Amino acid sequence: MGLQTYIEQRKQSKDLLVMAHVVCGYPSFAANMEALEIMAEAGVDLVELQFPFSEPSADGPLFVKANEQSLKAGTTVDQCFEFMKLASERFAFKILMMGYYNTAFKMGEDVFVKRIQEAGGVGYILPDLPVEESDNLHRLSAEAGIEPIILMTPTSSEKRLSQLGAASRGMVYVVARRGVTGSKTNMGDDVTSLVARCRQHTSVPIGVGFGISSKADLDALRGSADLAIIGTAALKIWEASGAAGLKTFFKDLMA
Template sequence: MTHLIVGYPSVEVNRQMLEIMAEVGIDLIELQMPFSEPVADGPTFVRANQAAIAAGLRLDDYFELMERSVSAYPFPHLMMGYYNTAFLMGHGEFCRRLREVGASGFILPDLPIEEYGDLFALSADSDLSPIQLMTPTNSSQRLEAIGERVSGFAYAVARRGVTGGRTEFDSGTFEFVARCRSATDLPLALGFGLRCGDDLRQLRGRVEVGIVGSALLEAWERGGAEGYRHLLLDLAGGRY
């Protein structure tokens, strides 16, 4: 699963990114709605969030890009963002708008399951999957509670902290993956710190989805479209 922050470097560049992703053949994508305080994000994404907001990205711009991408490309699209967006829109309007543009689900990393309220029922009514995060600090009981409410797939966070820094896989990582696996029968995705095809090769047979975000944005910043395509091809080679 890939990731991009809508509005950074620009919506036009986002369209180029999506086209390259489609050419390479990604499995699914999360489109992030920029937020001023992205608490789960590392420095690369914090900077990108702030730049997109400063450039004047509007909520309508976000939904327009998602709708165009859903119409153009076959892979599922997830909204990624922070609860402030859903709160300000209202849960019903949030779900209605996502379904209207063709989203398959959403990820709100700062919203614990106990505070979802009617968002679970509304998302089910709109045929949206509210993706839940499982973290290394969760107890087994907590993982089971999350597993009972998870939909679509479970998002396992590979390490403590925020996005961006490289994750070195060790026995602790795979023990955590096994704990997540025991908490849900749904597909398991692993994210935070995956940066290359070799990382995905290490995950073969352990998880169904590897999530790559910061490394892709940094590849664009370093090498533009060709650098971006090169990394995506490397990642694609690591899937199988």
């Protein structure tokens, strides 16, 4: 089942889906699996597994630290793919690879796509790869049934949104504000207007991320976005209060 079809089917019984985020190997793969179990129990619909990278340019301080510490602990790309396979076989939610283009470049785009496919992933998010340079990777992905997730931002012109929309498949990731991940975002009219702008240029489902941290934020997105993307907020809870805190966080979020 393709990502867009999966989202549309889930939306028949839920007005807003939730996508969560885990940094592979931080603080450990065992902790990652425990977090995924909590997310699955809460009813999370998708999870992006971040492959740690030395220069995560789209990430805020907390995720930068998580990437650095995972790499210092010896996390490898092979381990991330092995973990993706374990998770995709164990859980009902769909899994995306999130990372940076260097990972695909070093192993070769064809190998990168094949490994995501073999590990049970349905797509990938590479925020540092411009669409102008992605033709070959997107072609390989289409042949394998793997979806490249395009990012749309508040600074994109209508012309740029049209270009991004033409390249979009599976879903679009709408960045709720300027900057990197981690800071709080006011989910008000500006975000709703941004989602409406983006919808004019794509027919695929729209997820909104960067700064979503509460049930109130999710409620503000209902009727506008298709998915709410939770990243830093969940990692902050894990750092502060571990598995018990994360369980309460997602229970309250999904209530």
